Amino acid sequence: MLGSFTVSRPTELEDALRLIGEDSLAYWGGTELFLAMKMQLLVPDNLVDLKAIRQLSDVRRTDSELVIGAGVTHEQIAEDKTVRESAGLLSSVTARVGNSRVRAQGTIGGNLCFAEPRSDLATALLALDASVDFRSATGQRSLTIPEFMLGPYWTAREPEELLVAVRIPLPAPAGVYLKFQFTERPSVAVAAVESGADQPVRVAIGAVSEIPILVTADDWSGIDAAAIAAGIEPVPDLTGSVSYKRHLVEVLVNKAVAAVQAGVRDV
């Protein structure tokens, strides 16, 4: 059961920015927010519906980056031709987030701001070296994913800030995203990507610890799955113990690295 609240429906970004604050929360699909409100983890006085603000729904590409508006849904990203051509890994990841209803309603901005530790997007975007843009009534700033993701359900976003867009540098590295999942959310997820021959390889490990972790190396021989597994701090839960999840990390990192080296892409 939800508590009582008012709802604002701005059509201009500037109006939304004036409304957002500690007790006045932005929402789009509500797939994360309404669950938190049902559990009384969040009890806002007002909700700011962003669905009428068109500029938050843009996907655009320049020579150097792909920019995805915060209000673009997982399903829209998965089906977007520009995303598929320039950052194919993100297409395949968003096609497998949550379930079909969450993909149809939930947005990239909402997913990141909620900072659910098992977020597929956070892990994939860490591997893709993405950054996030914020606007507030008084200013704007941009943060990298590690600067933004501080802990479970905890980000560097200030209450009056709105995440407006996600930027992925181009050309985006390519590779695979493997997850081990038998409940609604993954137990372990691994994104392994590479760019040119002179660029470091990147492995992001998510869902298993409080925030996703990035490991880089000059080439794939520098990725030691056993060492990564030993160094990670898994959160034990109903899907497995610490030692079991470390085992999963080692297996999944090895599988992901082998797949990328074998030329598998966008899986």
Place this chain on the structure above:
Amino acid sequence: MSEQELGRTVTTTVNGTEVSRYVLNRSTLAQFLRDDLGLTGTKLSCELQVCGVCSVLVDRSPVSACTYLAVDVDGRQVETVEGLAQGDSLHPLQQAFVEEFALQCGFCTSGFLMMSVALLRKNPDPSEEQIKEYLDGNICRCTGYAPIVEAVQLAASRMREEGNV
């Protein structure tokens, strides 16, 4: 806060019929459909967007009505299981579910039907794998799922033949 600020009059089209109702902001779409409109074909179970029994379509897009605000359907089109049959003629998906024994207790069925409608509109000829992926967020404790996948395939082939997708 005045009482008026805590709700608003919503005008929406439900299964082709325009309705206007005052709803509280805190009301979910499931409460609005079931309690205000009496459309109890949409069920509630987990209320966490996991089980899928409350699946309905808003502007042709699937939503979990348990976790969607009723005020958010203002100006939008809502489709529920009650809108599928045309008089006494079952929708091809409903007919196929009957023929393939794709239900037993029936509690999850309206959710599976609405998700299948959304799938076939997007993809009139889905593979078995694509059906399983799309219906992955709906839980059935009776059938073992295989008859549901078969029913969607049967309905899809009939609908393609009839050009009725």
